[in-house]
Amino acid sequence: MPAQRRLILITGASGAIGGALARAYAQPGVELILNGRNQQLLAAVAEGCQALGAEVTLAPHDLSHAAALLPWLDSLQGARLPDLVILAAGINISTGENGSGEDIDASARLMALNLQVPMRIAQALAPRMQARGSGQLVFISSLAAWHGLPVTPSYCASKAGIKAYAEALRGGLAPHGVGVTLVMPGYVESAMAHDMPGPKPWLWSAERAARIIRRGIAGNRARISFPLPLAFGCWCLAVLPAGLAQHLVRWFGYGART
Ligand SMILES: NC(=O)c1ccc[n+]([C@@H]2O[C@H](COP(=O)([O-])OP(=O)(O)OC[C@H]3O[C@@H](n4cnc5c(N)ncnc54)[C@H](OP(=O)(O)O)[C@@H]3O)[C@@H](O)[C@H]2O)c1
Numbered sequence: 001m002p003a004q005r006r007l008i009l010i011t012g013a014s015g016a017i018g019g020a021l022a023r024a025y026a027q028p029g030v031e032l033i034l035n036g037r038n039q040q041l042l043a044a045v046a047e048g049c050q051a052l053g054a055e056v057t058l059a060p061h062d063l064s065h066a067a068a069l070l071p072w073l074d075s076l077q078g079a080r081l082p083d084l085v086i087l088a089a090g091i092n093i094s095t096g097e098n099g100s101g102e103d104i105d106a107s108a109r110l111m112a113l114n115l116q117v118p119m120r121i122a123q124a125l126a127p128r129m130q131a132r133g134s135g136q137l138v139f140i141s142s143l144a145a146w147h148g149l150p151v152t153p154s155y156c157a158s159k160a161g162i163k164a165y166a167e168a169l170r171g172g173l174a175p176h177g178v179g180v181t182l183v184m185p186g187y188v189e190s191a192m193a194h195d196m197p198g199p200k201p202w203l204w205s206a207e208r209a210a211r212i213i214r215r216g217i218a219g220n221r222a223r224i225s226f227p228l229p230l231a232f233g234c235w236c237l238a239v240l241p242a243g244l245a246q247h248l249v250r251w252f253g254y255g256a257r258t
Contacts, residue, residue, distance in 0.1 A: 005055070007080070009033040011063060011121070012088030014041035016190030017140065020210035021086055028053035033082065035059040035089065063089055063117045064109065073124040081128050084217070086138040087118040092155045094197050099151075099256050107154040114158035119165055126169065129178045136179035138217055139166040143186050143230055147237035147245055150256040151197045170222055181217050184225035185209055186234075199253045202227040 008025050012018030014036025022032055026049035034049075036042045039060050046056040061068040076082065091113055093106045122137050129135030144152065145159040163182055170180035187193050187200040188209045204227060216224035225231040237245040249255065 006030045006084070007033065007082045008084045008086070009035070009059075009076070009082040010086045010088060011035040011118075012090060012140070013045055014038045015088065015192070016206040017185070017188055017209055017213075018086070018088035019045040020206035021088065021213060022049050023052065024207075024210040024214045025084075026050075026052035026054035031055040031057065033057045033059050035061060035063070037062050064113055069117070069120065070124075073121060076125060077128060081125070081132065081135070083134065084136045084138070085121065085125060086140070086217075087121060088140045089117065090114050090140065090158075090192070092152060092192050092196055094151045094155075095153070095256065102154055110154045111158050111161075114155070115161045115165075118162055122165075122169060126173060126178060130173060130176040133177040135177075136181065136217065136220065137166075137169065137173075138181045138183060138213075139163075140183045140185070141166065143184050143225060143234040145184060146234040147249065149198065149249060149254045151254065167222070179220040181221055182223045183213055183216070184223060184231065185213075186225075186227050186230040202230050 006029060008030060010018050010022050010032065013022050013034035018036065019041070022034055022045050026032060032049055032054050034042055034046055034056060037060060042058055042060055046058060049056050059072060061072050063069055091110055093102055093110055095101050118139055125135070126137065139162050141163040142159040144156045145163040148156040148160070163184070166180055166182040173180055187203040189203060189205055193200060193203070209226070212226050213224055237248060240248070
């Protein structure tokens with residue numbers, strides 16, 4: 001009997017981390033469903049994955065459009081229900097060069113894509129995985145979820161929200177054979193990281209991040225966070241007295257722009 005193919009869905013696959021993850025999983029016996037809006041970038045990632053032996057299906061949907069998202073999720077049933085779902089699509093905004101504040105519509109779009117979309121995908125797929133008794137959902141949060149940064153309040157809020165959601169979901173799904181992993185990266189080279197204001201210590205390549213994420217997913221780790229010094233520092237901000245944490249955030253160069 002032929003070995004069973006592993007079906008892996010990755011959103012944000014046209015981006016740095018999603019693309020590197022697609023390549024990290026690409027091998028014979030694996031089918032990748034790759035999502036992203038930029039069809040040219042997505043096709044380039046697909047080509048690389050096919051060269052490594054994976055089958056690839058492209059899903060170039062705009063996840064912010066429920067009219068595209070919902071029918072696509074409906075189609076992921078039965079033999080098309082993924083074994084592993086990695087939710088890496090995301091955007092960032094900031095308070096602007098002169099600290100004028102975030103645009104309210106842009107903030108709503110960010111909260112929808114970074115928080116509501118992964119929740120929606122999980123709410124559609126988790127019951128099917130639960131009924132099957134297997135599967136794994138992976139949410140890409142950020143170390144910025146530990147303590148809000150003055151220049152990116154909406155982004156930090158969305159990542160703190162998805163952190164709490166993933167943690168909650170893990171406890172509920174574990175008895176049904178479904179894994180949930182939360183990923184909290186530090187700075188990783190990407191278009192998004194490039195546009196992010198503030199210092200970027202311990203900047204990792206997307207390939208390095210993908211290796212660590214893949215290893216943690218294989219172990220069904222509850223939380224994968226890296227790099228260690230930054231992860232420890234950000235965790236400290238969450239447990240220190242709030243006033244002191246605010247001082248440290250400013251002192252490290254992440255204060256509000258004026
Ligand atoms: N890079 C970092 O330093 C860092 C740190 C912590 C956490 N993260 C998180 O890691 C994840 C990946 O980020 P990245 O660094 O790889 O950024 P990136 O290279 O900018 O990739 C972002 C991805 O999100 C997709 N996306 C954006 N809007 C979308 C939409 N409406 N519908 C579908 N896809 C959409 C983009 O695809 P299209 O443009 O093709 O649609 C792209 O594939 C994000 O969730 C980010 O918050 C990144």
